[in-house]
Amino acid sequence: MSFGELRKTTKTNWLKDNRELLRNNNGQVQTDIRLSTKWLERSKCEDLGIKYRKGRFTKREKEILQNTLQEYKRRHNLNDDQLQKLMHYRNDKEHSSFWAEIATPLGFRSLKSVAHHIQRNFHEFNHNGSWSKEEDEQLKQLIQLYGRDWTTIGEQLKRMPEGCKERYVVCLQHQDKHNKGKWTKEEEEQLTKVVVNITKECDANISLDWGIPWQLVAEAMENKRTALSCRSKWVRDLRLKYEIGEDRSARWTSYDSYMLCK
Known part of the structure; x- marks a missing residue:
C-alpha cells in the first residue's frame, strides 16, 4: 500500500x-x-x-x-x-x-x-520504572563487558536500549565529577552563556527546551552537572531571567503551565 x-x-x-x-x-x-x-x-x-x-x-x-x-x-x-x-x-x-x-x-x-x-x-521493556542502585551497578558492569552495544545491554537488563544509553550518558558516565548541591552564581552564568551559544550554533529555539542538545550543554559545562540538571535549572530558573534581561518576549511553555497549576 x-x-x-x-x-x-x-x-x-x-x-x-x-x-x-x-x-x-x-x-x-x-x-x-x-x-x-x-x-x-x-x-x-x-x-x-x-x-x-x-x-x-x-x-x-x-x-x-x-x-x-x-x-x-x-x-x-x-x-x-x-x-x-x-x-x-x-x-x-x-x-x-x-x-x-x-x-x-x-x-x-x-x-x-x-x-x-x-x-x-510499543516497546517490550517500557514499564520498568526508576533505576535502582543495583541496576546502575549492573549497567556499568555490562558496559565493561559489551562496550556500548545498547541493544544487548537492554536485553540483559530488560530495559529499552535508548533508556540504558541515556541512563549511562546522562547520569553515570561522569558521576564522579557531578556537583549535587546548590548552583553557584558562577555556574548559573556559565550555563546561560553555554545555552545561548549552543542554541545559536544549532539553530535551536532558546525559548523551548525541546531541540536544545542538553548533553552537549552538560559537556560544555565540563560535566559538573548532568544534562538533566542543566535542563531543569534553565527551564525552572534561568530562561525567563535571560529573556527578560534581553528584553525578549518570553514564550509561555508547558513547564510554565505545570508550575502555575501545581
Whole structure:
C-alpha cells in the first residue's frame, strides 16, 4: 500500500475520530500535511493555526497505530527487532518516511505526539520504572563487558536500549565529577552563556527546551552537572531571567503551565 493509498483508506476514520475539529469544514478532511510530516511543537502549531488533537490516545487511535505499524512491517519485510529500532530513531535513510506514514492515518495527531506515544507504549521493556542502585551497578558492569552495544545491554537488563544509553550518558558516565548541591552564581552564568551559544550554533529555539542538545550543554559545562540538571535549572530558573534581561518576549511553555497549576 502506498503512502497516498494509506491516507485515502483512513479518511472515514479521520471523520469519525475528529468530528469536533471538522464542524466548520463542511465535513471535508482538511488536515495540514505539516502536522504529520514536520516535528512541530504544539506552540508552533498554534502559531501557524494548525488544528491538532490533544489528550490521551483513544482506543481506536491505538488500534490504528498498531495496524499501521504491522502493515509497515509487512510491506518492508521487517522483523520485530528492526521495527523496534525504527520506532526509536528518526534518521534511518532507508525508512525516511516511516514516521510520516505512521502518523498520517491519525489525521489530527502531531508527528511528535505520535512518536512519543509509540516509544512509550510499543516497546517490550517500557514499564520498568526508576533505576535502582543495583541496576546502575549492573549497567556499568555490562558496559565493561559489551562496550556500548545498547541493544544487548537492554536485553540483559530488560530495559529499552535508548533508556540504558541515556541512563549511562546522562547520569553515570561522569558521576564522579557531578556537583549535587546548590548552583553557584558562577555556574548559573556559565550555563546561560553555554545555552545561548549552543542554541545559536544549532539553530535551536532558546525559548523551548525541546531541540536544545542538553548533553552537549552538560559537556560544555565540563560535566559538573548532568544534562538533566542543566535542563531543569534553565527551564525552572534561568530562561525567563535571560529573556527578560534581553528584553525578549518570553514564550509561555508547558513547564510554565505545570508550575502555575501545581
